[in-house]
Amino acid sequence: MGKDKEKQSIALKVPKGTKDWDGKDMVIRDKIFSTITQVFKRHGAVTIDTPVFELKDILTGKYGEDSKLIYDLKDQGGEICSLRYDLTVPFARWLAMNSSIQNIKRYHIAKVYRRDQPAMTKGRMREFYQCDFDIAGTYDPMLPDAEIIRITCEIFEALGWKGKYTIKLNHRKILDGIFQVCGVPTDKLRTISSAVDKLDKSPWEEVRREMTEDKGLDGEVADRIGEYCVRKGGRDLLDQLQKDATFTENQSAKEGLADMQLLFTYLDAFSVLDRVSFDLSLARGLDYYTGVIYEVITEGSAPQTKEGQEIQRTGKKEAKPNKHASNIDGDEDRSNDPTVGVGSVAAGGRYDNLVADFSKKQQIPCVGISFGVDRIFSITKQRLAADASAASIRMNEVDVYVMAFGGKGFEGLLAERMEVAKRLWDAGIKAEFSWKVKPKLPAQFKAAETNGVPFAIILGDDELAAGKCKIKEMGLPDGHAEKDGVLIEMANLETEVKTRVAQQAETLANGVNSMTLE
Amino acid sequence: MGKDKEKQSIALKVPKGTKDWDGKDMVIRDKIFSTITQVFKRHGAVTIDTPVFELKDILTGKYGEDSKLIYDLKDQGGEICSLRYDLTVPFARWLAMNSSIQNIKRYHIAKVYRRDQPAMTKGRMREFYQCDFDIAGTYDPMLPDAEIIRITCEIFEALGWKGKYTIKLNHRKILDGIFQVCGVPTDKLRTISSAVDKLDKSPWEEVRREMTEDKGLDGEVADRIGEYCVRKGGRDLLDQLQKDATFTENQSAKEGLADMQLLFTYLDAFSVLDRVSFDLSLARGLDYYTGVIYEVITEGSAPQTKEGQEIQRTGKKEAKPNKHASNIDGDEDRSNDPTVGVGSVAAGGRYDNLVADFSKKQQIPCVGISFGVDRIFSITKQRLAADASAASIRMNEVDVYVMAFGGKGFEGLLAERMEVAKRLWDAGIKAEFSWKVKPKLPAQFKAAETNGVPFAIILGDDELAAGKCKIKEMGLPDGHAEKDGVLIEMANLETEVKTRVAQQAETLANGVNSMTLE
Structure with missing residues (x-):
């Protein structure tokens, strides 16, 4: 389906970073939605739908450095509103408003908006779909968390990705333990965590430079963090950390390790332990996580060098993090820049205090995951093109x-x-x-x-x-x-x-x- | 599911005119969507998805007096955008951009945005869903038009509304013929048409006053229009008009009547002729219609007097048209005002020039209909509550x-x-x-x-x-x-x-x- 874009007196185009969905792309995307929805329903989820825009105050202070990417509506009289940036904050706002609801498993498939620098064919867009699944309620430790990992595996396997994805796992309390043990001052915990979060896109040298030069951290402290954060593995890594006496003396680390121990037991019971990688470099950018955090990666998630090699954390090549592109309204689309990866295809974690931030009367712990459908679509489409089965996709269902x-x-x-x-x-x-x-x-x-x-x-x-x-x-x-x-x-x-x-x-x-x- | 709305330091609420969908409401709405989608697919429709916002220029000049209801995004650098007001203009923009597509039957179920005065429980909201079905392409006269009426009947019957809805039909060329024959100056055609459009909400006296006092029409001309526009019926009315020599001498009227003759034949073949009412007062507010127009009404569509009587066109009670409420950002919700009706539950018509307005190279005639799902939901919910079957609706599907x-x-x-x-x-x-x-x-x-x-x-x-x-x-x-x-x-x-x-x-x-x- 060729597109002839014509310039008229008015520009005949969609806004930057958005796209029309049609033809076989639409059929493939619908199939991805229905596959994901089927798994959510298998686990008893219900769906809710919130408005595309929220009062601006609801979103304020929830997204840290990324708040500048929020789209605002024009002040045309009346309330000041912004387009939603994710589905998690609206869900927490909804829980805070509905105190009769003390527990729910909900999914929500809807568009979110970020004024970011787009890379369209890699599924990085300004308007994009998220598929969120969250569990709210007070339960015994790590049981909802384990079920979310299980659901994630069921979804990627229903999509045909068996053996092609990895769930990176970490825990905010373990990270905080690392930072405290290494000597990070309390007021620098979140900002140093943000720097660590960039380790999947940037080499250690660059992250270390950010910590020390930009954020004023002592070089020796940074080096100690570096020694911890390059470590990843499975139960072996957990065992090592549990034998590290200095580390386990830290209260935060101790609690995090106990959670991970339990989580590993449950993941084993759900037969998904082999899909996870305990990765101490995983930090997640958002401020509101309080417990276990995770991110699903696949081939193409990582940025590559111009020569097509995956960028190594210890390498010299520097990937430009997408969010910090200087010319945010420039014309270029970064789809063909190999140093821009597709990024993670799903991510989430536990956020026990977000609902209470809205209403002290509603203290509901939550854990959830968000699937980046447009990125999943991009990868699915490439794989379909490779095996030519896309040719047989029908546009309509007429008999x-x-x-x-x-x-x-x-x-x-x-x-x-x-x-x-x-x-x-x-x-x-x-x-x-x-x-x-x-x-x-x-x-x-x-x-x-x-x-x-x-x-x-x-x-x-x-x-x-x-x-x-x-x-x-x-x-x-x-x-x-x-x-x-x-x-x-x-x-x-x-x-x-x-x-x-x-x-x-x-x-x-x-x-x-x-x-x-x- | 009770809602306790609490005031915090920040207002814990959704923006005015929007709502969260949850619980059984969500289940009912999903069922309405799937019922409608099933009928669209039975007729070979495919779906497309366009962005929630468009370049502001794309929407400019398409909605006549209603343009003031468009939501704009704040200028944060880069392009100036507005939230879509309907799904028709984005569809026409998409067709204009894709010249390889010469025909399509597409449906689109998505949210649209209007800064109107809300009446929430009647399904009049600022953010609301539309289900649109449109046929683009050059075909023999009235065949796609007839299929759209057939589809509309299938949908309302699948929703269980058999015998409870009426499709009001008219034709822009017949209306223009009436105005010309009655002596309306050419430059006043559209504005007089807008006035006639209010006949379903306001009595004739008020519409006549608008025509003569506000719009400077000669009183005798207005009275002649009044004589035509109160008429409605079926084939009998068509026969009467075809015998009216003065009327059929008018070229526009003649073409409109020929279309209606053919349409009635096809509706008969599709066994849906008894569901339509040929209604000369139907005008539709939007500028872009060029042929047949229709509107589906049901119990509750019409406004009522405070005493619960339906407002008659010839009556003395005056309903305040929703769109012209003076205090658009006031606090009141007009749900309990009986003089606000639910309005039509579906509406549409033929628009042969809208795509060409965007691109002279794409001359694609179109005809379509838009279902007001939130209004359909409101009525469905009332009916379910009445027969208590809502109690058995399950929230999830766990076996x-x-x-x-x-x-x-x-x-x-x-x-x-x-x-x-x-x-x-x-x-x-x-x-x-x-x-x-x-x-x-x-x-x-x-x-x-x-x-x-x-x-x-x-x-x-x-x-x-x-x-x-x-x-x-x-x-x-x-x-x-x-x-x-x-x-x-x-x-x-x-x-x-x-x-x-x-x-x-x-x-x-x-x-x-x-x-x-x-």
């Missing part, structure tokens, strides 16, 4: 194309085609016919073929006079007994069509799916 | 609650409950268990009952030792043979559960649906 043909003096049988279409619709069958009074037969076949419609009903004067019509399965090979269609009684139209459509659906379900994401 | 019980020394069987839940999820079964290490049995039953979960798996030490567990169908009456559940082999867990869930689904499908909109 039957109703057509007519005749010789000299053919009047088009419009009334009859309308009658047949009406009968099929009444029976719940998806059907189309040509909106021409006298359509040509090849044009009718072409319309059916273009959309991959599986069956044609063909009307002709002689057949109708005998109370019959023809049904033809499209795309049968030459020589097939039913290649030219079979005559059926008009009286049995609906039943005949339904039987064939059901048979074909069954055959497809048993064979290769017409659009598989796996 | 099985996994629980455990035991006597003295009971340790909660957490690992075993996790294992069973994991097996059920792996088999695609929707399941939950308590996030407590040692949950009490009554609490587990209560959790299952609150959500209407149909089955419980009950684990106990003795049964597990024998390789068994109990499955219990919830809500069986006292004395039922399986009231206390039946023992099954743990090895057959998934099959046993699937069989029972499928059986129950079949029973429900054959009996009363747990949530019927019909």
Whole structure:
């Protein structure tokens, strides 16, 4: 579907960082949404929907350094509002407003807005979808947290990503323990955490420079942090840390390690322990996390050097973090810049105090995850293109194309085609016919073929006079007994069509799916 | 679900004219969306998705007097944008940008934004959903138009509104013919049309006053318009107009009548002629319509007097048109004002020039309809409340609650409950268990009952030792043979559960649906 963008007196385009979704992209995205929704529902989730804009005050102070990326509405009189930046803060605001709700598993699939520098084909946009799942309520430790990791695995496996993703795990209390043990002053905890968060995009030297030069941290303290934060592993790393006497003396570290111990036990019970990587460099930028944090990465998540190598934390190449591009309203799209990675495809964590920030009367601990659907889409589309299965994706779901043909003096049988279409619709069958009074037969076949419609009903004067019509399965090979269609009684139209459509659906379900994401 | 709105240092509320959707309302709204989507797909529609905001220039000059209701984004550097006001203009903009597309049937379900005076419980909001269906392309006359009326009937009948709705029909060319024949100067055609559009909300005297006093129309001309515009009917009215020699001499009127003649024939073929009312007072406010126009009304659409009578066009009571409320940012919500009706629940028409307005190279005629889902929701909810079937609406779709019980020394069987839940999820079964290490049995039953979960798996030490567990169908009456559940082999867990869930689904499908909109 080529796009011819034309310049008129007014610019004929969508706003920067946004896009129209259409054609096969839309079909693929809908399939991703329904796959994710199915998993959420399997775990008992309900959905809620909040407004696209919130009072500006609701968002203020929730996003740290990223607050400058919030879109505001113009003051046209009345309240001052901003477009939502994520779905988590509106969820917390909703919980704070609804004190009768003490626990909920909710999912929310909706658009969020960030005035960031876009990289469109990598799914980094200014308007993009998030799929959020959150559990609010007071429960025994780490059980909701473990179920969220399990749900995350079910989703990526339902999307066909088995073996192609890693869930990086860490804990805010362990990080705080590290910073305290290494000697970071209390007032620098969050800002140093922000610097550590950049380790997936920038080498250690750059992060160390930010800590010491920009943020005034003592070089030796930074080096001690460096020794901790490069470590990653599984239960082995947990065991090592639990044997580190200096570390476990720290109260925050001790609590974090106990949580991780329990979480690992539960992840094992859910058979997903092998999907996680305990990664001490994971910090997450947002201020509101209080416990376990996680981020899902896949091939293409990491930035690469111009030569196509993944940037190593210890390497010399420097990736420019997207959020800090100087020319935020410049024209360039950074899709072709290899040093911009797709980033994480899902991320989240525990935030026990956010609801109470809105209302002291509602003390509800929460844990959640947000799936970056547009990034998941970008990767899915690349994989589909690679195996050519995208070609078989149908644009619509029509089962039957109703057509007519005749010789000299053919009047088009419009009334009859309308009658047949009406009968099929009444029976719940998806059907189309040509909106021409006298359509040509090849044009009718072409319309059916273009959309991959599986069956044609063909009307002709002689057949109708005998109370019959023809049904033809499209795309049968030459020589097939039913290649030219079979005559059926008009009286049995609906039943005949339904039987064939059901048979074909069954055959497809048993064979290769017409659009598989796996 | 009670809402306790609390005032904090920051206002804990959603912006004026917007609302959160949750609980059963969300379930009902989702059901309305899926019902409508199913009908669109039955007619071969595909969906597209455009950004929530457009460049401001794209929206400028499209909405006549209503342009003042457009929300603008703040100028934060870069492009000047506005929130979309409807889905039609973005669709036309998309068509203009994609010249490879010469025809499409598309639907789009998404939120639109209008800075109007809200009446929340009547579904008049500042942020609200529209479900649009449009057909773009060059076809033989009135065939797409007729299919849209047919689709509209299928939707309202699928929603259970059979006999409770009317599709008012008119034609812009007939209206223009009336105005010309009555003597309206050419430069006043659109403004007089806007005045006629208010006849569903205001009595004729008020509309006449607007025409003559505000818009400077000659009183005799206004009276002649009045004689035409009160007329409504079906084919009889069409016949009368076709016999009116003065009227049919007018070129515009003649073309409009020919279209209506053809449309009536096609509506008859589609068995929906009895659902329409040819209504010469229907004008539609928007400037861009060029052909047939329609509006769907139902009980509650019309405003009423304070005494509960529907306002008659010839009556003396004056309804205040919503759009012209003077105090647009006042605090009042007009939900309880009987003189504010729900308004039309769907509306649309043919707009052949809108795409060409964006790009002269794309001359694509279009016809479409927009369903006001929030208004449809309001009416559906009132009807559900009236017949009490809302009580049976389930909040989530969980099939099985996994629980455990035991006597003295009971340790909660957490690992075993996790294992069973994991097996059920792996088999695609929707399941939950308590996030407590040692949950009490009554609490587990209560959790299952609150959500209407149909089955419980009950684990106990003795049964597990024998390789068994109990499955219990919830809500069986006292004395039922399986009231206390039946023992099954743990090895057959998934099959046993699937069989029972499928059986129950079949029973429900054959009996009363747990949530019927019909």
